[in-house]
Amino acid sequence: MQKIAVFPGSFDPITCGHESIIRRALPVxxxxxxxxxxxxxxxxxxxxxxxxxxLKMVFGDEPGVEIIKYSGLTVDFCVKMNANYILRGxxxxxxxxxxxxxxxxxxxxxxxxETVFLLSAPEYAALSSSVVRDILRNGGxxxxxxxxxxxxxxxxxxxx
Amino acid sequence: MQKIAVFPGSFDPITCGHESIIRRALPVxxxxxxxxxxxxxxxxxxxxxxxxxxLKMVFGDEPGVEIIKYSGLTVDFCVKMNANYILRGxxxxxxxxxxxxxxxxxxxxxxxxETVFLLSAPEYAALSSSVVRDILRNGGxxxxxxxxxxxxxxxxxxxx
Amino acid sequence: MQKIAVFPGSFDPITCGHESIIRRALPVxxxxxxxxxxxxxxxxxxxxxxxxxxLKMVFGDEPGVEIIKYSGLTVDFCVKMNANYILRGxxxxxxxxxxxxxxxxxxxxxxxxETVFLLSAPEYAALSSSVVRDILRNGGxxxxxxxxxxxxxxxxxxxx
Amino acid sequence: MQKIAVFPGSFDPITCGHESIIRRALPVxxxxxxxxxxxxxxxxxxxxxxxxxxLKMVFGDEPGVEIIKYSGLTVDFCVKMNANYILRGxxxxxxxxxxxxxxxxxxxxxxxxETVFLLSAPEYAALSSSVVRDILRNGGxxxxxxxxxxxxxxxxxxxx
Amino acid sequence: MQKIAVFPGSFDPITCGHESIIRRALPVxxxxxxxxxxxxxxxxxxxxxxxxxxLKMVFGDEPGVEIIKYSGLTVDFCVKMNANYILRGxxxxxxxxxxxxxxxxxxxxxxxxETVFLLSAPEYAALSSSVVRDILRNGGxxxxxxxxxxxxxxxxxxxx
Amino acid sequence: MQKIAVFPGSFDPITCGHESIIRRALPVxxxxxxxxxxxxxxxxxxxxxxxxxxLKMVFGDEPGVEIIKYSGLTVDFCVKMNANYILRGxxxxxxxxxxxxxxxxxxxxxxxxETVFLLSAPEYAALSSSVVRDILRNGGxxxxxxxxxxxxxxxxxxxx
Numbered sequence: 001m002q003k004i005a006v007f008p009g010s011f012d013p014i015t016c017g018h019e020s021i022i023r024r025a026l027p028v029x030x031x032x033x034x035x036x037x038x039x040x041x042x043x044x045x046x047x048x049x050x051x052x053x054x055l056k057m058v059f060g061d062e063p064g065v066e067i068i069k070y071s072g073l074t075v076d077f078c079v080k081m082n083a084n085y086i087l088r089g090x091x092x093x094x095x096x097x098x099x100x101x102x103x104x105x106x107x108x109x110x111x112x113x114e115t116v117f118l119l120s121a122p123e124y125a126a127l128s129s130s131v132v133r134d135i136l137r138n139g140g141x142x143x144x145x146x147x148x149x150x151x152x153x154x155x156x157x158x159x160x
Numbered sequence: 161m162q163k164i165a166v167f168p169g170s171f172d173p174i175t176c177g178h179e180s181i182i183r184r185a186l187p188v189x190x191x192x193x194x195x196x197x198x199x200x201x202x203x204x205x206x207x208x209x210x211x212x213x214x215l216k217m218v219f220g221d222e223p224g225v226e227i228i229k230y231s232g233l234t235v236d237f238c239v240k241m242n243a244n245y246i247l248r249g250x251x252x253x254x255x256x257x258x259x260x261x262x263x264x265x266x267x268x269x270x271x272x273x274e275t276v277f278l279l280s281a282p283e284y285a286a287l288s289s290s291v292v293r294d295i296l297r298n299g300g301x302x303x304x305x306x307x308x309x310x311x312x313x314x315x316x317x318x319x320x
Numbered sequence: 321m322q323k324i325a326v327f328p329g330s331f332d333p334i335t336c337g338h339e340s341i342i343r344r345a346l347p348v349x350x351x352x353x354x355x356x357x358x359x360x361x362x363x364x365x366x367x368x369x370x371x372x373x374x375l376k377m378v379f380g381d382e383p384g385v386e387i388i389k390y391s392g393l394t395v396d397f398c399v400k401m402n403a404n405y406i407l408r409g410x411x412x413x414x415x416x417x418x419x420x421x422x423x424x425x426x427x428x429x430x431x432x433x434e435t436v437f438l439l440s441a442p443e444y445a446a447l448s449s450s451v452v453r454d455i456l457r458n459g460g461x462x463x464x465x466x467x468x469x470x471x472x473x474x475x476x477x478x479x480x
Numbered sequence: 481m482q483k484i485a486v487f488p489g490s491f492d493p494i495t496c497g498h499e500s501i502i503r504r505a506l507p508v509x510x511x512x513x514x515x516x517x518x519x520x521x522x523x524x525x526x527x528x529x530x531x532x533x534x535l536k537m538v539f540g541d542e543p544g545v546e547i548i549k550y551s552g553l554t555v556d557f558c559v560k561m562n563a564n565y566i567l568r569g570x571x572x573x574x575x576x577x578x579x580x581x582x583x584x585x586x587x588x589x590x591x592x593x594e595t596v597f598l599l600s601a602p603e604y605a606a607l608s609s610s611v612v613r614d615i616l617r618n619g620g621x622x623x624x625x626x627x628x629x630x631x632x633x634x635x636x637x638x639x640x
Numbered sequence: 641m642q643k644i645a646v647f648p649g650s651f652d653p654i655t656c657g658h659e660s661i662i663r664r665a666l667p668v669x670x671x672x673x674x675x676x677x678x679x680x681x682x683x684x685x686x687x688x689x690x691x692x693x694x695l696k697m698v699f700g701d702e703p704g705v706e707i708i709k710y711s712g713l714t715v716d717f718c719v720k721m722n723a724n725y726i727l728r729g730x731x732x733x734x735x736x737x738x739x740x741x742x743x744x745x746x747x748x749x750x751x752x753x754e755t756v757f758l759l760s761a762p763e764y765a766a767l768s769s770s771v772v773r774d775i776l777r778n779g780g781x782x783x784x785x786x787x788x789x790x791x792x793x794x795x796x797x798x799x800x
Numbered sequence: 801m802q803k804i805a806v807f808p809g810s811f812d813p814i815t816c817g818h819e820s821i822i823r824r825a826l827p828v829x830x831x832x833x834x835x836x837x838x839x840x841x842x843x844x845x846x847x848x849x850x851x852x853x854x855l856k857m858v859f860g861d862e863p864g865v866e867i868i869k870y871s872g873l874t875v876d877f878c879v880k881m882n883a884n885y886i887l888r889g890x891x892x893x894x895x896x897x898x899x900x901x902x903x904x905x906x907x908x909x910x911x912x913x914e915t916v917f918l919l920s921a922p923e924y925a926a927l928s929s930s931v932v933r934d935i936l937r938n939g940g941x942x943x944x945x946x947x948x949x950x951x952x953x954x955x956x957x958x959x960x
Contacts, residue, residue, distance in 0.1 A: 003668070024754060027724070028643070028668065073298040084667070090740070090757070093733035093893050094577040097254040100730070103759045104286035108304055109295070114664060117730070117757040119743045122922045126584035135589070138553040144588055163348070184434060187404070188323070188348065233618040244347070250420070250437070253413035253733050257574040260410070263439045264606035268624055269615070274344060277410070277437040279423045282762045393778040413573050414897040417734040424766035428784055429775070442602045446904035455909070458873040464908055483828070504914060507884070508803070508828065564827070570900070570917070573893035580890070583919045594824060597890070597917040599903045713938040737894040744926035748944055749935070 003028070005085035005116065008035040008074045011051050012044045013154060015132055017124035019058055019147050021089035024118055026064050033081055034059070038071040045133045046157070054154075058147045075110040084113055091120040091127075163188070165245035165276065168195040168234045171211050172204045173314060175292055177284035179218055179307050181249035184278055186224050193241055194219070198231040205293045206317070214314075218307045235270040244273055251280040251287075323348070325405035325436065328355040328394045331371045332364045333474060335452055337444035339378055339467050341409035344438055346384050353401055354379070358391040365453045366477070374474075378467045395430040404433055411440040411447075483508070485565035485596065488515040488554045491531050492524045493634060495612055497604035499538055499627050501569035504598055506544050513561055514539065518551045525613045526637070534634075538627045555590040564593055571600040571607075643668070645725035645756065648675040648714045651691045652684045653794060655772055657764035659698055659787050661729035664758055666704050673721055674699065678711040685773045686797070694794075698787045715750040724753055731760040731767075803828070805885035805916065808835040808874045811851050812844045813954060815932055817924035819858055819947050821889035824918055826864050833881055834859065838871045845933045846957070854954075858947045875910040884913055891920040891927075 007022060011034070022032055036052055044051070052067055059065040070077040078086065086106065088099050103115040120127075132142050136154065143151040167182060171194070182192055194215055198208055206214075212227055219225040230237040238246060246266065248259050263275040280287075292302050296314065303311040327342060331354070342352055354375055358368055366374075372387055379385040390397040398406065406426065408419050423435040440447075452462050456477065463471040487502055491514070502512055514535055518528055526534075532547055539545040550557040558566065566586065568579050583595040600607075612622050616637065623631040647662055651674070662672055676692055684691070692707055699705040710717040718726060726746065728739050743755040760767075772782050776794065783791040807822055811834070822832055836852055844851070852867055859865040870877040878886065886906065888899050903915040920927075932942050936954065943951040 001667075027641075028754070028756065071298075073295065073300050076298070076300070090736065092577050092580070093736050094254070094574070096730065096733050096736040097252050100252070100759055101286040101288070101291070104762055105291050105295075107759075107761075108286075109300060114668070115759060116668065117759075119740055119747070119755060119757075121747075122744055122925050125922050125925065126581040126588075128581070131581070131585050135553065135585075138551075138556070140553050140556070140589060161347075187321075188434070188436065231618075233615065233620050236618070236620070250416065253416050254574070256410065256413050256416040257572050260439055260572070261606040261608070261611070264442055265611050265615075267439070267441075268606075269620060274348070275439060276348065277439075279420055279427070279435060279437075281427075282424055282765050285762050285765065391778075393775065393780050396778070396780070412897050412900070414734070414894070417732050420732070421766040421768070421771070425771050425775075428766075429780065442605050445602050445605065446901040446908075448901070451901070451905050455873065455905075458871075458876070460873050460876070460909060481827075507801075508914070508916065570896065573896050576890065576893050576896040580919055584922055587919070587921075594828070595919060596828065597919075599900055599907075599915060599917075601907075602904055711938075713935065713940050716938070716940070734894070737892050740892070741926040741928070741931070745931050745935075748926075749940065 002030045002082070003085065004031045004033065004081060004083040005029040005087040006033045006035045006074065006078050006081060006083045007087040008037060010037045010039065010044060010129070011055055012129050013046055013051060013132060013146065014054055014058060014150070015124070015127050015129055015145055016147060017089065017091070017120055017127045020121050020124055021087070021118055022059070022065065025087050026062070028116070029064070029085065031064055031066065032087060033066045033068055033083060035074070035077055036067065036069045038069055040071070054150050057149055073109070075106050075113055078113050079110065086113060086115040088115060088117050089120045090117050091125045162242070163190045163245065164193065164241060164243040165189040165191070165247040166193045166195045166234065166238050166241060166243045167247040168197060170197045170199065170204060170289065171215055172289050173206055173211060173292060173306065174214055174218060174310070175284070175287050175289055175305055176307060177249065177251070177280055177287045180281050180284055181247070181278055182219070182225065185247050186222070188276070189224070189245065189247070191224055191226065192247060193226045193228055193243060195234070195237055196227065196229045198229055200231070214310050217309055233269070235266050235273055238273050239270065246273060246275040248275060248277050249280045250277050251285045322350045322402070323405065324351045324353065324401060324403040325349040325407040326353045326355045326394065326398050326401060326403045327407040328357060330357045330359065330364060330449070331375055332449050333366055333371060333452060333466060334374055334378060334470070335444070335447050335449055335465055336467060337409065337411070337440055337447045340441050340444055341407070341438055342379070342385065345407050346382070348436070349405065350384070352385050352407060353403060354385060354387045355394070355397055356387065356389045358389055360391070374470050377469055393429070395426050395433055398433050399430065406433060406435040408435055408437050409440045410437050411445045482510045482562070483565065484511045484513065484561060484563040485509040485567040486513045486515045486554065486558050486561060486563045487567040488517060490517045490519065490524060490609065491535055492609050493526055493531060493612060493626060494534055494538060494630070495604070495607050495609055495625055496627060497569065497571070497600055497607045500601050500604055501567070501598055502539070502545065505567050506542070508596070509565065509567070510544070512545050512567060513563060514545060514547045515554070515557055516547065516549045518549055520551070534630050537629055553589070555586050555593055558593050559590065566593060566595040568595055568597050569600045570597050571605045642722070643670045643725065644673065644721060644723040645669040645671070645727040646673045646675045646714065646718050646721060646723045647727045648677060650677045650679065650684060650769070651695055652769050653686050653691060653772060653786065654694055654698060654790070655764070655767050655769055655785055656787060657729065657731070657760055657767045660761050660764055661727070661758055662699070662705065665727050666702070668756070669704070669725065671704055671706065672727060673706045673708055673723060675714070675717055676707065676709045678709055680711070694790050697789055713749070715746050715753055718753050719750065726753060726755040728755055728757050729760045730757050731765045802830045802882070803885065804831045804833065804881060804883040805829040805887040806833045806835045806874065806878050806881060806883045807887040808837060810837045810839065810844060810929065811855055812929050813846055813851060813932060813946065814854055814858060814950070815924070815927050815929055815945055816947060817889065817891070817920055817927045820921050820924055821887070821918055822859070822865065825887050826862070828916070829885065829887070830864070832865050832887060833883060834865060834867045835874070835877055836867065836869045838869055840871070854950050857949055873909070875906050875913055878913050879910065886913060886915040888915060888917050889920045890917050891925045
């Protein structure tokens with residue numbers, strides 16, 4: 001059976017931390033679906049199309065990666081995609097507590113889906129999309145924190 | 161002196177985790193008042209009347225449990241009810257950090273009131289009202305997470 | 321049914337933190353048994369007799385407190401004493417993680433016994449027997465950290 | 481070179497915890513700039529002018545303290561003020577996780593600026609502006625939690 | 641390339657928690673090597689031969705599992721075994737902090753080896769070999785905590 | 801008044817993490833005393849003379865650093881050295897919990913001494929002397945983890 005993992009998130013925007021987890025997890029799975037959440041209730045900083053375009057720019061050449069938008073429960077999306085794994089990165093123990101709650105609830109909802117975790121690289125342990133948005137909002141430079149191919153475009157964006 | 165405890169929350173909605181803490185704490189106290197918070201500033205998912213009706217369905221036969229709505233500071237409500245104890249469950253260390261802040265402030269405000277904690281049962285360690293709401297919002301099935309008597313009604317609710 | 325709680329520990333030596341938890345918990349229970357662990361494998365700093373003598377000096381006038389030594393599993397001791405509760409104080413989230421493990425295992429071994437937690441008073445949040453021993457070992461003054469009635473005797477002790 | 485530290489916050493309102501950290505840090509630095517954030521996106525409970533007036537009432541006689549409002553990235557403000565240090569207090573491990581993220585990102589943005597931490601005094605370990613606001617909102621008394629000189633005025637404020 | 645994972649531990653003794661992680665991880669890897677540490681400096685409770693015999697009784701029929709003893713650095717053992725993954729379970733945030741340290745150091749020593757984590761099942765979140773040893777040492781019954789096939793033999797063992 | 805800080809530890813052996821904290825803290829203080837603990841009860845891996853020799857090799861040219869051995873309580877040593885500050889690094893929230901306990905007890909013993917914390921650099925967040933000893937004990941290479949000037953000598957040491 002093919003090993004398909006879903007890496008869910010809002011990717012608002014993608015950071016070096018996301019990219020690192022996905023690339024490091026590629027050898028574990030046959031395919032990783034980067035699942036970009038559409039959340040009707042929470043306004044995103046960057047529109048869905050931009051977030052997806054950026055993900056495609058970063059992983060365009062990578063045959064093992066697919067970028068797909070989704071809404072609803074993550075486990076329902078996994079079932080639809082025949083994915084048996086959810087992939088997540090862990091930075092801090094606050095992350096762990098949060099992810100443990102989500103992971104155990106997902107397991108209770110759909111026992112055949114396992115959440116698999118990798119440790120964030122130490123240089124990205126304090127990095128998050130929310131930090132990147134905060135810097136952008138205040139006119140700072142995010143080049144150290146996002147994939148090189150996107151830095152110029154993100155720095156010149158104005159929240160769009 | 162009668163041992164009266166207040167178990168405060170928004171119960172939006174009640175979960176198996178709440179029910180388990182209350183039932184396990186019953187032998188410790190003479191009465192447990194389930195205090196359902198009315199918060200003018202935060203819109204609840206289920207209206208107050210529904211939240212209280214569901215609590216009454218779960219604890220209707222239990223002489224040691226009363227369901228009362230309240231607003232204002234929890235310690236002020238305790239004083240009004242002659243309750244010397246606040247009852248809380250602890251799931252994770254994130255919970256603990258949060259509860260410790262609240263508990264110490266309550267103690268500073270009203271030193272004669274003690275907060276008493278029980279550990280959540282491990283099977284409910286990842287369960288919260290917010291998780292239940294999230295599943296309902298996405299059309300999922302919450303039967304594993306809420307008292308059996310309420311499952312059908314909650315699953316068919318649409319946020320009301 | 322009488323509400324009897326066991327407060328287990330090695331009390332090597334008793335600190336103001338222990339005393340505070342016990343006195344604050346007295347109204348919750350009909351009796352609190354301070355259970356002083358004899359651990360054949362771990363050498364204590366103060367001998368069992370001294371540890372018990374000091375506890376008796378602190379709680380001698382308190383009808384609701386009994387000081388009893390024990391060995392073996394804490395839950396077995398509870399059953400023998402007809403105690404349905406274990407009492408513990410929580411200082412920090414590290415404490416919580418440790419106590420959660422013990423508490424859940426005790427519950428798995430003997431489901432009818434509940435562990436009940438109080439928060440340590442903030443002024444004792446960094447206090448432990450091990451800190452007191454460390455100060456004594458280095459010739460420091462522990463008066464701020466142990467019950468007043470014991471301070472002089474402890475400060476002049478040499479580990480005995 | 482002068483040792484200038486920035487102590488950033490919204491001080492909505494200042495608490496005894498803030499005051500304690502600033503006074504204890506005074507001997508470490510030549511000057512501490514209390515930097516009061518203006519956040520266009522997040523409505524404050526007290527208006528900026530009131531928050532600054534209260535800080536000035538508390539630190540008016542203290543030559544080593546300046547009260548300045550700012551917006552934008554904290555590190556940019558530090559550079560503008562020739563400040564090489566950011567001062568922060570740590571209450572709990574939840575605080576630590578949060579501060580670590582901010583501190584490491586600030587270091588990544590501006591490596592010459594160090595964040596220096598002091599431990600909150602234990603009696604203020606559960607105190608925060610948000611707790612004070614919550615008490616005020618519910619008509620409680622905050623005298624124990626804010627500098628004495630401000631207590632009467634704050635208790636009679638109505639969120640202003 | 642074959643996906644081989646090492647699951648290192650002392651397994652002193654194996655618990656239901658270990659068994660659960662290994663079985664749940666089987667679909668992720670082609671082979672899982674249960675690597676039983678020989679630690680010359682730390683005396684184990686059960687001798688190495690017994691620990692290995694018990695692991696073989698539990699996983700005897702499982703073609704994807706091998707039981708091998710090792711000493712030295714775990715990453716060196718992985719290299720020798722052509723294993724690119726280390727498998728670990730996470731129970732609590734204390735676990736996470738510990739595992740993060742080990743995982744990052746292993747990554748620094750041997751960057752091509754990834755540590756992959758699964759969440760412990762909630763019913764085993766408080767279970768550890770050390771808890772099992774503690775119960776055995778005090779004459780308690782460990783049947784709920786170890787694989788069924790081993791319960792009788794372990795309960796009648798006396799530390800051996 | 802001169803700003804003198806004590807950086808206490810066993811430095812068994814010094815790591816890049818220690819070196820980084822000391823160098824980053826130099827601008828904050830007029831002098832940093834690296835205080836090398838002699839602990840009669842705990843056998844060190846490297847003898848005191850070697851540990852001190854290595855510290856002197858690393859900081860030999862640094863006028864603001866002194867290397868001094870000490871025993872007894874750290875606060876007593878500070879008083880003797882006219883040091884008003886204790887310097888510590890923070891890597892993780894487990895570190896924080898530990899340091900908070902020590903720091904608050906030191907403050908209770910000697911209120912005029914403040915503990916000042918810096919965040920560990922992310923690349924050293926998982927590094928400790930104990931990890932270095934573990935690698936050395938197993939014949940591994942510690943060059944990435946210790947000051948460059950010491951790497952060869954440490955790698956060829958056999959625990960001495």
